[in-house]
Amino acid sequence: MRQSLFSRLLVLCLALPALASTPAIEKAKQDLARLRELATIGAVSRARLLQAEDALGDAQDEDTLHRLLYGSVGVEQLSEGQTQELLAAAQRRVERVAKTYGNLTDLVQQGVIPKSHIEDLELQLKDRRLALQLAENRAHIFQDLLNMAKAEELLQSVEPQEESAKPLVESFTGSGVFKDAHLKYVESAFQKQFHRPLPITAQGQSNLHTSFGFDHSGRVDVGVNPDDAEGKWLRSQLQTLRIPYIALRAMIPGQSTGPHIHIGLPSLRLKVPDLSSGNGAGGGLH
Incomplete structure (x- = not known):
């Protein structure tokens, strides 16, 4: 049986490119590997190891945004899988900073640390939320393009309409x-x-x-x-x-x-x- 166009599209949309490796990603990988070695002898805490894992994930997500949101890739060149990858990366970057910001805000309210200690985080959170909004807008445009392409596909089998319609x-x-x-x-x-x-x-x-x-x-x-x-x-x-x-x-x-x-x-x-x-x-x- 001949494979449908929708089946071929599904295969293309699920095929994601290999994650690029940037200097920031490589440094985060090296830091994580070093801390894992220290963790085996109890020289670093579990919390510090988790921070290093978050730093690696954040560097990888930042690279995804540079490639698919701020780079030269047009929205019509994206696949559905890449669109979902972009949205997930932007959302994770917001959640990481929002969690830290929320924890430190509690300390500010308790008078443990001054408010000036979270001002940079506040700006960073604002920037990341803006990036998420841009990613959502790009995903919306992509979906419109996808729907139009599906509409053109549907027209192949359209039956003639009644004269009154x-x-x-x-x-x-x-x-x-x-x-x-x-x-x-x-x-x-x-x-x-x-x-x-x-x-x-x-x-x-x-x-x-x-x-x-x-x-x-x-x-x-x-x-x-x-x-x-x-x-x-x-x-x-x-x-x-x-x-x-x-x-x-x-x-x-x-x-x-x-x-x-x-x-x-x-x-x-x-x-x-x-x-x-x-x-x-x-x-x-x-």
Whole structure:
């Protein structure tokens, strides 16, 4: 039996890259190894050993944030597994400092230590909570992209709608041409009309489209509802310029997926090997 696109996506999403080793991680590993040796002869306390283990975990989580949140990896290049890895790392970094801050706050309230001793921790906790918020925002954007890709996958088997209902998908062929100059013009016009950038969610090929077997090169997805004011304006502009597009009104059972407008001709099916029979898959889709 031919393996489904969703099965292949699951395999890709579960495959995580090996954790990188940075100078900070290497130092934390060396410190932990040294303390473990001292612990065997009772030269250090269990609490000190736990602190060293936390320091190593924190260095590894910090590296995860540098790679997946602050680095050059775009949200469309992430896998679902990497998104979860990012969220978990950001959450752990908050919890570590929050625990220490809470313990020291109790000592401040008891008058054991001055409040100045926890001011740096207070700033550190604030920064880490901000990083967690950024990670959550990135995960939300990733989920929107994933839902849109699933919506395009769903369109392959969509049955024609009754005339009284709005069609799940509307397409406009126009001249069949979509160029970078067209996109720049539409972006500028959208900015002037709505005073915000055109909400592009995928430009060209992305890991998500590859996972679903779509050739999305030379195409753009815009995160607007085709029936809202922005969506109606965008469709009108595209029709005036005779730029091909597909307006998608799609929902996947059990998931919340946002409608969007696909600019460009329908995506073609990538030529991929059949994982069970060795045959390739082809054909067109929206």
